[in-house]
Amino acid sequence: MKALMSVGALIGVVGLLTLIGMIFGVVPSNTVRLVEGYMPMQVLSELAIFVAGFAGLSYLLNSMGIVFPRFWQGILFWVFIQTYLKFRIYPPIPFSVRAMYGTVSFVAVFMWVSANEEDWKKFKQPILNVLDANTGFHKALRTMYLILLPLLIGGFSFLTMRPSVDEPIELRTVHPAPPASTKVHGKTYTLQTSQNPYRVNPEGKYDQAYSNKLIVEQSMGRLMAPNANPWDEKAEGYLKYVREGGEIFFQNCHFCHGDNLNGRGLHAFAFNPIPANFTDPGTIAQLQETFIFWRVAKGGIGLPTEGFPWASVMPPWEQHLTTDEIWKVILFEYWHTGYYPRTWD
């Protein structure tokens, strides 16, 4: 047990020192990289390792007779979580989410330190000591708190109330509900039931299972599936349509949506917000092809009331592309990102 805990403690100390080193630039900030595609689980795993490490450290210190007060354990752990969220994760997490995470981790720390009576007593003791102020030191501390706390609260209130020149926060609906049907080039498409006419198998029938096998694999580097190169001159059917969609994409869309479809095209940063990132699992991966068809055809100007403040400058592509071209572009976007369009069967 002791050996296990020692290993845990070692990992904890090394991890903590590395993190601090990376924050202060003592070691390169990419010493332990967050790997794209694996980041979500990597973050959770790192936190798990830190928790195990801290548990090991606490165990070792206890066995050596060094008591690290529960009060400071709780406070410092919470500070650690905030530090981790602020400095480890890149790009930076917006404040609203960090505030949510901070509150949850605060509650979690409270649950931990008050899970049983003995721990709760230990945690409360330093607070009670200051409030009771039986020693000179605690008296001084209490007086200091008496002065500092109102100042802190006052300062906080001042900063909150101070007029700001920042743009206001927008609670933007990224995926407004689509209409039941949309009319493009004189034809009405029911969004729930319409299908991409180019998602076909060699027999020319709509077949999503077939096209699913030919899309780019989702992994680091996004590799093409074997024998599924749309730019092969011999490519026919679905793959040929993907190529045609690709050509249309690079002629019209990539300037904003980027050549990697990640929303970082040549002109992307001239817009606020920047164009949609199709490689994110929260965009086209969540939607039906018909939803994309509607959005591409109608553009930012066709956003419904729900899409307030209509912060999209995408042109209504129905004015520039044929219906077939729109369907082919959509085919290419799903192929390239390796995502499957949502279906309801």
Place this chain on the structure above:
Amino acid sequence: MGSVTRTKLMSIMALGAMIGLLLLPILVAIPALASDGGSPAAGVKKEGGDAKVEKGKDVYYKTEGIVSGPPAPKTTDSEKDYPRYNFESRVLLWFANQQHLYYGSFVLAVPIFCMIIEFMGVVSKDKALAKRYDQLAYDFIKISLTAYSLTAILGGILIFTFLTLYPAFFQYLSGIFRPVMHIYALMFVAESGTLYIYYYGWDKMKEGFLKWIHLSMSVVLNVIGTVLMFLANSWIGFMMSPAGVDEQGRYLGNIWHVIHTALWNPLNLHRILGNMAFGGGVVAAYAAYRFLSAKNDEERAHYDWMGYIAMALGVSFLIPLPFAGYWLMREVYAYRQQMGITLMGGLLAWLFIIQATMIGILFLSTNYYLWQALGRMRGAEKYQRYIKYLVFLLTCGFLVFITPHTIVMTPAELKAMGGQQHPVLGNYGVMSAKNGGINVIITTTVLSFVWYMRGNKVSTVSWSKFGNIFMGCFFFFAYLNIILLAIYGYYIPANVRVGLSVPQVATTLSCLFFMFALNSVMMKGAKQMGPIEWGKISARSQYALIMLATAFTWMMGLMGYIRSSVRLFWHVNEIMRDNSPWAYTHTVGFAANMISANVLFFWTTIMFVFWLGALAAKKAPVEAKAAVPGRAAAPAVGH
């Protein structure tokens, strides 16, 4: 004829009368159903003496039917269709509706508890424990009796609010449901009659055969209550996903189609479970309040035990609740994709994040209570040191569960992030991760329960070591399976991904059923480290129970609002448009304030109900107080 036989006869007659009351509305309804509602056949047009039948197509079932009612009224923003005070009518209706729903849920849930607890008392071999259960069931029904009157009053207020402020809409809805409206009213009469016989017959029917008759009455009472709720659900089901009418909203003569809409059954299941969890929460809060104000150890012991039982019952219905909710949402998406997107990805998405937060709070409070409860058992220390790891698991699940898909941020933050989606958090914001998160939370709750159940016991079965290892492995692989399936969800098509929730849920429920069963077998005849010292629990645990109840109440208000506002500007979705000046969606802030006001009002009035209950107890001290919970040595069933 001896007096005992006479009482028996009377009891059987009373039970027969209840069943008669239950069947009466159905019998009354048969002619109405047979004649397809019996409304004046609006579709029968007389032309030159020949009756011409007009047919219409059901908007949902796509079947043909004879037009038997007027079309949905096309209202205008006028005093005629929307009479009003100098106030937003919708808010008044919202308030009346919500209060009625709170009390309605409570009085429907509590008799189900009573039935379960009374049954536990009847089958219990330990007489002292049986008496305690019986007393507890009686305490429960006593609370609900006062609440029942309030429910009826609030129901009256609700109907008057509808009639006064939304007459055109109410007239249309009551016209559609006319064939079953009187059934609803009669069911209410049956419910009242049954409840009063059940309550006032308690003392007279407390022994032997009569007790079974009494128990049967609770079954009848609950059947009536459930049918009542199903009928009420059919109205909201119709408003969200209408059926049985044509495109103009004309009734087509098949009342079953009107009732059995696309969302009726998911709503029924979700509401039953929700009501039970809510009822458990409210009773637990009552017990907590009495515990905190108790004057002696005896009272503290009783209310500690009562709080535990109410919490356990409530949570046992809370655990399957997210799965029922998932089914409901799946059906919503299947019915109208737009509606699903408005709810979960669009306009109302942020309310779902708040809902996720509330669900998390419910489970966190439950776990916290259980950890606190370990403190009243000698021998439970061995589990307490591992609580920090459960906290970690719960927190990770919670953080993933509440991560929003649409992040609130300043334009500067958006630029810094480089797009609307965050490469790490974006992955937590979608369904695959959230399913994993909630299943981790529920599995951890199950683990906490298992620890609690074995807190003061040491298994004496010869295979206990193997059993413990097996349980450990089972939980480990359950977590692993849930997490791996959540990750796998990103790599497969959406329609397959939706199906992945089934193995995830199955994993969680396997933990619940198999581990509870295995634990019970292992703990049979287990060595006791000491009795459960009822009443010796921290005050924090009781605040956790109050937190649990408040979160339930708040979440019910929130979910009701979400469900209702997803119709957007429709009274009846795609059939009858809301043309009042209030046919817009409130801001998140306004909705949250309104829900909070409703919650506050409910808790203020329910405190009054509690106070009344306490008043009655003071006047007539109950005889079963002699049996102090905790002193009776019945730990095997004490959990």
